[in-house]
Amino acid sequence: VENKADVWQGTLALMVLKTLQAMGPLHGYGIARRIEQISGDLLNVNYGTLYPALLKLEQEGYIDCEWGVSDNNRKAKYYKLTRAGRKQLAKEAREWQQATDILARFLTEPEKTS
Amino acid sequence: MRRFRAWLVRLGGLFRKERSDADLAVELESHLQMHIEDNVRAGMTPEAARRDALMRLRGVEQTKEGYRDRRGLPWLDTLLQDLRFALRMLAAKPGFATVAILTLALGIGATTAVFSVVDRVLFRSLPYPHDEKLVSFGVKAPFEGIEFMLAPEYAVLRSQSTLFESMTSLTPGGADCDITEQNPIRLSCALVQSTFLSTFGIRPIVGRDFVREDDRPNAPRVALLSYGLWKSRFAADPNVTGKTMSLDGKQVLIIGVLPAEFEMPNLGPADMLLPQALDESALDRNNPRVVLRAFARLKPSVTVEQARAGLEPWFQDSLRFVPPQFRAEVSLRVRSLRDRQIEDSRVGAWVLLGAVIAVLLLACTNVANLLVVRAVSRQRELAVRAALGASRARLARQTLTESLLLALLGGIAGCGLAYLLLRVFISIAPEGIMRLRQASLDLRVLGFGLAVSLASGVLFAVAPALSEPTPESLTGKSTGSAGRGLVRQVLVAGQIAGSVILLAGAGLLLRSLWRIQSVPLGLETQHVVTAQISLAEHRYPDTPKQLAFFNEVETRLNRIPGVTQLALSDTLPPSGGMQATFFASIEVPGRPHPSQGTGGMVGWRMVTPNYFPVLGIQIVRGRGFTEEDRAPTENPIILSEALADKMFPQENPIGKSLRFSAFDRQGPWRTIVGVAANVKNNGLIAAADPEFYIPWKNDPETYVRRGYATFRTPLSPAAVVPWTRTEIIGLDPTVPVEFATMEGRVSKLTQRPRFDAILLSLFAGIAVVLAALGIYGVVSFFVSQRTQEIGVRMALGATPRSILRMVLLNAARWTVGGALLGLLGAWFSARLLQSLLFEVHAHDPLLLALALVILLTVGFFAAWVPARRAARVDPMVALRYE
Numbered sequence: 002v003e004n005k006a007d008v009w010q011g012t013l014a015l016m017v018l019k020t021l022q023a024m025g026p027l028h029g030y031g032i033a034r035r036i037e038q039i040s041g042d043l044l045n046v047n048y049g050t051l052y053p054a055l056l057k058l059e060q061e062g063y064i065d066c067e068w069g070v071s072d073n074n075r076k077a078k079y080y081k082l083t084r085a086g087r088k089q090l091a092k093e094a095r096e097w098q099q100a101t102d103i104l105a106r107f108l109t110e111p112e113k114t115s
Numbered sequence: 116m117r118r119f120r121a122w123l124v125r126l127g128g129l130f131r132k133e134r135s136d137a138d139l140a141v142e143l144e145s146h147l148q149m150h151i152e153d154n155v156r157a158g159m160t161p162e163a164a165r166r167d168a169l170m171r172l173r174g175v176e177q178t179k180e181g182y183r184d185r186r187g188l189p190w191l192d193t194l195l196q197d198l199r200f201a202l203r204m205l206a207a208k209p210g211f212a213t214v215a216i217l218t219l220a221l222g223i224g225a226t227t228a229v230f231s232v233v234d235r236v237l238f239r240s241l242p243y244p245h246d247e248k249l250v251s252f253g254v255k256a257p258f259e260g261i262e263f264m265l266a267p268e269y270a271v272l273r274s275q276s277t278l279f280e281s282m283t284s285l286t287p288g289g290a291d292c293d294i295t296e297q298n299p300i301r302l303s304c305a306l307v308q309s310t311f312l313s314t315f316g317i318r319p320i321v322g323r324d325f326v327r328e329d330d331r332p333n334a335p336r337v338a339l340l341s342y343g344l345w346k347s348r349f350a351a352d353p354n355v356t357g358k359t360m361s362l363d364g365k366q367v368l369i370i371g372v373l374p375a376e377f378e379m380p381n382l383g384p385a386d387m388l389l390p391q392a393l394d395e396s397a398l399d400r401n402n403p404r405v406v407l408r409a410f411a412r413l414k415p416s417v418t419v420e421q422a423r424a425g426l427e428p429w430f431q432d433s434l435r436f437v438p439p440q441f442r443a444e445v446s447l448r449v450r451s452l453r454d455r456q457i458e459d460s461r462v463g464a465w466v467l468l469g470a471v472i473a474v475l476l477l478a479c480t481n482v483a484n485l486l487v488v489r490a491v492s493r494q495r496e497l498a499v500r501a502a503l504g505a506s507r508a509r510l511a512r513q514t515l516t517e518s519l520l521l522a523l524l525g526g527i528a529g530c531g532l533a534y535l536l537l538r539v540f541i542s543i544a545p546e547g548i549m550r551l552r553q554a555s556l557d558l559r560v561l562g563f564g565l566a567v568s569l570a571s572g573v574l575f576a577v578a579p580a581l582s583e584p585t586p587e588s589l590t591g592k593s594t595g596s597a598g599r600g601l602v603r604q605v606l607v608a609g610q611i612a613g614s615v616i617l618l619a620g621a622g623l624l625l626r627s628l629w630r631i632q633s634v635p636l637g638l639e640t641q642h643v644v645t646a647q648i649s650l651a652e653h654r655y656p657d658t659p660k661q662l663a664f665f666n667e668v669e670t671r672l673n674r675i676p677g678v679t680q681l682a683l684s685d686t687l688p689p690s691g692g693m694q695a696t697f698f699a700s701i702e703v704p705g706r707p708h709p710s711q712g713t714g715g716m717v718g719w720r721m722v723t724p725n726y727f728p729v730l731g732i733q734i735v736r737g738r739g740f741t742e743e744d745r746a747p748t749e750n751p752i753i754l755s756e757a758l759a760d761k762m763f764p765q766e767n768p769i770g771k772s773l774r775f776s777a778f779d780r781q782g783p784w785r786t787i788v789g790v791a792a793n794v795k796n797n798g799l800i801a802a803a804d805p806e807f808y809i810p811w812k813n814d815p816e817t818y819v820r821r822g823y824a825t826f827r828t829p830l831s832p833a834a835v836v837p838w839t840r841t842e843i844i845g846l847d848p849t850v851p852v853e854f855a856t857m858e859g860r861v862s863k864l865t866q867r868p869r870f871d872a873i874l875l876s877l878f879a880g881i882a883v884v885l886a887a888l889g890i891y892g893v894v895s896f897f898v899s900q901r902t903q904e905i906g907v908r909m910a911l912g913a914t915p916r917s918i919l920r921m922v923l924l925n926a927a928r929w930t931v932g933g934a935l936l937g938l939l940g941a942w943f944s945a946r947l948l949q950s951l952l953f954e955v956h957a958h959d960p961l962l963l964a965l966a967l968v969i970l971l972t973v974g975f976f977a978a979w980v981p982a983r984r985a986a987r988v989d990p991m992v993a994l995r996y997e
Contacts, residue, residue, distance in 0.1 A: 030146040034153075048146070049173035052139070053185040060121040060185075073152060075145045078138070 013046075013054050015097060018082065018090040021064060026081040028071060029055060055080060063089050125188050139182055143175055193509070197516035204517060211489065212521070215482045218888070219525025219571065221881060222478025224532025227564035229471040229874075231537055231556055233464040234563075236457050242376050244316040248280075248413045249452040250422060251380070254430070254445050258695055258716050261381075261455070262448040263287065265403035268433050270395050272409075278425045280414050283307065283314040284407040286391055289383055293651045293849070294348075296361040301651070301851055302344070303384035304362075306391045312339075312373075314412050315380065321345075322356035322371025325390055332394040336367045339388040342375040362387075363653035380410055380452055400436045410452065423449040440699050440713050462950050463871055469947075470620065470878045473613045477885045479571040480606045482525075484889055486518065487603055488896045515573070522572025530556065530564050544870055603896070607889045608933030611970060614882040615937025616944055618966035621879035623948055624872040626962060627955045631865050636689055637794035637803075639731030643857035644832045645687060646839060648850060649821040661819050664846065665811075668824055669723070671842040677835050681826040682725035683811050685819055689795035690864060693718040693806070701762065702776045717758060718796055718806040721819070726808070727791060729827050730857075737769040737789030744788075744810040751810060752785040758805035759790045785809070799864045800953045825857075832856050871951060883973055890977035894926050898985040905985055906993020915986035922985045926978035934967055934974075941966065 020035045021027060027035065032055075033046045058064045063086035071077040082090070147168050154164030172178055183189075205212040240246050253262035264272075264284065273282055286306035293301050309325035318324065319339060329337050338360075340349070349355045359366045367389075379385045393405065413422055430447040437445060457464070490497075497510055534556055648668065655661045665683055672681050686693040698714030724740040726732070735756060744751045752773070759768045768787045775782040796803050811819075828835045836854045843852050898905070905918055945957035955962075 028145070028149075029142065030149045047173060048150075048171050049178040049181060052142070052178055053181045056182060056185045057121065060124040061118075062120055071145065071149065073149070075148055076141060077145045077149075078142045 012097075013050070014058055015090070015093050017051075017054065017058060017080075018063060018086055018093070021080060021082045022087065022090055026067075026069070026079040028069075028077040028079055030077075032080065058086070062086075122188075125186065126191070135186060136179075136183075139179060143172070143178065147172065147175075193512070194516070197513050198520065200513065201517040201520045205520070208489075211485060212524075214888075215485050215521055216525045216528055218478045218481050218885065219522060219568070220528035220532050221885075222475040223526050223529030223564055223568050223571070224536055225878065225881065226471045226475045226567055227529060227533035227556070227560060228536035228540060229467050230563050231533065231560040232540060233468050234560060236460045236464045237468070239559075241453060241456070242378055243380075243452075245412075246452060248415070249315065249380070249410060250413060250419055250449055251408070251410050251452055251455040252422070252426065252447075252449040253407075253409050254433075255448040256441060256445045257713060258697065261287075261408070262450075264407045264409040266393060266405035266407055267398035267400045267403050268429075268436075269407050269409055270398050271400065271433070272426075272429055275429060276411075276425075278414060278417050278422045279411040281310050281314045282409065282411040283310040284391070284409045285311065285379075285381070287381075287406060287408050289385065290389075291649060291651065292363050292387065292389075293653065294360060294362060295364050295653070299849055300348075301849075302386035304338075304387045304389050305379055305383065305385040307388050308391050308393070311388065314410060316412075317374065317377060319371035320374050321353060322369070324371065325388075329390040330392060332392050334390070334392065336362070336365060337370045337390065338362065338367045339371045339373055340369060341373050341386050341388075342377065344386045345372045363651065365653075380456075381408060382456060400433075403436070419449060419451055423447065440697065444713055462947070463867075466620070466871070466948060466951065467874060469944075470617055470875055473617055474878045474881050474885075475567065475571065477610050477613050477882050477889075479574050480610045481885050481889050481892070482521065482571070483574065484603055484606055484892050486514075486521075487606075488892065490514070491896075491900075519569065519572040522568045525571075526565055526568025529568065530561060533560075533564060540874075543873065544866075603893050604929040607886075607893050608929040608936065610882075610886045610889045611930055611933030611974065612937035612940055614879070614886040615934055615966050615970050616940045617875070617879040617882045618969060619937075619941035619945065619963055620948055621872070621875040622962040622966055623945060623952055623955055623957065623959065624868065624875050626959070627952045628865065628868045628872045630954045631799050631868055634795065634799050636799075636861065637732060637792050638688060638857075640857040640861050642827055642829060643729065644826055644828060644835060644839075645855050645857060645860065646824045646843070647821070647853040647855075648824065648843070650850060652820060654847070654849065655820065658814075658818055662813060664850075665819060665822055665824075666813075667846055668843060671846065672824055672826060672839055675835070675838050675842065677828050677830040677838070678826045679828060680725050680729045681824060682723045682729040683822055683824055684720050684722040684726050685811075685822050686720050687823050687825065687860070688730075689861060690798055693720050693796060695719065695804070696775060698761070698805070700775050701773055702781075703762065703771070703773050708776075716804050718804045720806065720808050721811045722808050723811045726825070729825050730794075732794055733792040734789050735792055736767070737787070739789055739791075740808070740810045745812050747812060747814045749810070749812075750783050750785040751788040753789040753791050753808040754787060755791055755806045756793050757803065758807055759787075761805055799861075868951070868953070883970065886970065887973045887977040890926065890930065890974050891980065894922065894978045895981040895984075897925060898922060898981045901985075902988060902993045905988050906990045909988060910990040910994065918988070919982050919986040922982035923975075923978055926974070926982070930971065930974040930978070934970055937970070938963060938967060 016036050017032055020032050020039075024031070024035060029051055030048075033048055033051050036046050037044055055064070055066075059066060059080075063083060064080045065083050066078050066080045069077060069079040147165075150168035150171065151161070151164045154167055155161060159167065169175070241249070243249060251262060253264040254268075255262050269282075269284055276282065285308070289303055289305045291301055292304040293299055307325075309327050309330040312318065312324045320342075322339075325337070325339070328334055340355070345351055345355060349358075355369050356371060358369050360369065361367070373388070398405075411422075413419070417425070426447055426449060434442055434445075501507070501510060537556065648665070650661055650664060655664060669681060669683055672678055695716050695718045698717050699708075701717070702708055720726075722740070724742060724744065727734055727739045734753070736759075737753075740751065740753065743749065754762070754768060762768065762773075763771065768790060771787050772784045773787065774784045791808065793803055794806070796806055824839075826835075826839075832854070840852060840854070843850065905913075908918065909915075941963060942958060949957045
């Protein structure tokens with residue numbers, strides 16, 4: 002119905018990390034909304050897959066969580082970046098940058114030469 | 116690393132489910148509420164807001180499911196579930212579980228125990244680095260079973276050969292040597308070339324290896340101690356090198372200690388290694404006097420075949436020096452060290468392994484049958500689970516888990532059983548089964564046992580997995596069981612076939628054993644005691660001293676009450692080891708001396724006159740020896756019947772003369788005074804060689820360091836032996852004497868075939884029991900499945916007799932089929948046994964028939980019991996069945 006792209010496999014974790022870096026501790030719903038906002042509502046986050054993804058990051062030690070109270074006074078789980086998470090984010094961002102650079106060159110080069 | 120950490124956390128996640136579930140519920144609930152509130156703020160109605168929030172989450176339960184999969188390790192979770200369930204299923208039917216586990220334990224235990232024995236023989240590498248490059252080489256001749264090298268040829272080859280990285284040799288038989296200081300003991304010493312240890316890739320654990328200088332004939336005498344001797348006599352003293360000991364009355368310097376796991380390549384005993392000290396300058400190709408066993412390490416690129424081809428020129432050249440009679444009968448032999456070592460054990464080991472694997476397959480078949488039967492009775496349960504959404508894979512995994520669990524439990528029980536069986540094997544095994552004493556349940560063997568268990572688990576899991584639950588199974592009515600019935604019947608038919616093969620094989624070995632034990636020996640064994648006496652060279656260096664000792668033994672033992680008759684001889688039948696010459700060396704006046712061929716071997720013994728009466732050997736012609744024959748001037752000879760027939764067919768040999776002449780050496784002319792009955796002299800199985808006897812004379816030409824005093828006694832050996840021993844010790848306490856009864860010596864020769872026969876019979880017995888169980892199980896199942904049908908038939912007027920016939924006929928079809936198949940298998944596999952058999956034809960029709968009858972009888976009774984039950988079915992009960 003809505004013509005929004007689903008989040009690509011594997012990039013959700015990177016987006017979560019980046020969001021937590023930018024926003025500080027945040028609950029799951031907040032993370033999802035933030036990702037959608039940043040994408041200019043072009044991305045459609047599947048909330049159902051967000052939670053297993055958060056769990057995976059937590060198991061890998063990139064994020065940490067603790068119970069807190071939300072703006073509207075609800076008990077909510079807040080996620081925050083760990084040091085390992087920061088490092089991982091930097092690394093993944095660099096790799097992603099490289100990958101997109103290469104792809105960009107790939108896709109633009111032939112037009113210049115032709 | 117991160118992945119591992121995540122894995123650990125997930126492993127932990129298996130155990131904190133409830134709390135984590137509650138946490139997730141709270142988290143999702145607050146997520147939904149926030150979303151709904153946002154939606155409402157955006158203008159939706161509360162209902163629409165809630166619906167949208169739920170939709171975006173794509174279902175709370177699905178999310179929880181995904182979360183759970185990520186939290187724990189789903190496959191491990193399922194496995195644990197399966198295991199728990201499998202255990203519960205086993206516990207629910209303890210009878211089934213016990214039978215299945217015991218059956219498997221039997222199969223796995225027997226297989227593991229036998230594997231631990233044959234592993235040493237067939238598979239494990241020899242205790243030398245790169246043992247596949249080690250070869251034994253030399254000349255094979257009719258008078259010697261193992262290849263040998265003549266010392267001068269060895270020296271020639273050593274200077275030529277480019278095939279070998281290194282070569283070494285040892286002196287066959289080794290040498291007795293005595294430590295002659297305080298606590299004198301007799302040891303076995305091996306005489307080896309200085310390259311011995313380096314060729315085999317062994318380093319002394321203390322001290323140094325031999326060096327070339329030690330090989331010089333007059334070098335200072337040095338010795339390497341075996342680990343055992345080092346520990347027992349020198350208390351494992353690390354500073355033992357540099358000490359001297361008195362060996363055969365001469366001082367010998369200890370230069371090192373061998374590793375504990377060291378063994379001689381000819382598997383002979385060795386308490387000590389001494390250098391051969393061969394005087395190479397004195398070697399003469401025309402007059403070779405020293406015989407060696409030669410070994411070599413091949414260069415990495417050289418194969419055994421290439422080495423054989425490469426040695427061929429030397430062999431052809433060396434034939435020039437071989438006496439012409441022998442030329443046609445000697446050949447070159449190069450073979451791997453392993454082949455040399457396991458020569459006799461190979462066939463027996465493969466037969467045992469084959470038999471035991473057959474037993475294992477039978478056990479697996481039985482368990483598979485049990486599982487198939489159970490799977491049918493569980494069809495309804497499986498169908499329910501399938502209907503509730505269990506995938507086929509999940510159901511198959513469940514079955515597999517149950518089978519593997521069963522196999523594993525059986526395997527554990529089997530390893531225990533294997534331990535016990537191995538003790539039994541070792542206790543009933545004869546001497547000389549290669550490396551049996553070293554056989555143990557080590558990690559490798561246990562690994563084999565485990566692999567066998569798992570393989571069998573997979574094997575019999577396949578059978579029930581063949582059936583797929585169908586919706587009709589929900590009704591509980593048996594459907595389409597005909598096809599699976601076929602699988603079961605084929606399995607049992609296979610079992611019967613295997614049992615027939617094993618039975619036939621065991622029958623052959625037993626019959627062969629019986630033949631061996633009833634072989635006419637040509638001598639009387641009852642009430643005969645033998646004493647083997649070996650004199651140390653350093654104490655009895657020359658003939659007069661040796662003869663004086665033995666004569667004194669004769670006099671003293673004759674005085675003992677209870678010794679009725681006593682004889683001395685240099686060797687004794689029926690085992691081999693007597694002195695021998697070749698037929699062509701016997702010269703008869705007036706006959707041309709054969710120059711071609713050896714004519715076969717002829718054995719001989721040196722005996723005192725009483726030898727014939729003591730052993731009960733008949734003198735069929737002429738006379739035996741008398742005391743006068745022992746005078747140095749007399750040269751009588753007694754031939755065995757076989758030799759007399761061979762030399763003087765249709766003639767009376769008494770009074771004729773002959774002499775031995777070979778290699779330009781001639782003995783005195785001897786007069787034939789008698790012909791003795793044939794005696795087994797080459798072991799029980801091999802054909803007897805012709806032989807002759809010469810008197811044990813007081814002649815300086817004789818040389819007797821080793822001899823037997825054999826006597827007849829009406830008393831029990833246990834009573835006479837101590838008196839005899841006291842007499843000999845009174846003469847010289849350092850001389851070791853070994854006593855044996857003649858019966859004991861003979862039965863020793865049957866130990867090996869008895870061991871083989873007992874083991875194979877044991878396996879055949881197990882196989883028959885398993886087959887009987889299999890038949891019983893299948894027929895019982897057939898009956899229980901058809902109870903209703905039988906009830907209907909009986910209600911319609913079938914007699915119990917006809918029901919009995921119906922069931923039995925059904926069983927008979929595949930029993931007979933399996934038996935015929937087994938007969939065929941037995942026919943082909945018997946060929947493998949042929950080399951183990953003595954005077955029994957591998958295709959003995961009587962034995963095959965007997966195996967068949969035994970199995971059919973057992974099969975009939977196994978089917979009879981459930982068939983009777985079928986015949987007694989009450990139609991009313993049967994019709995209400997289920």
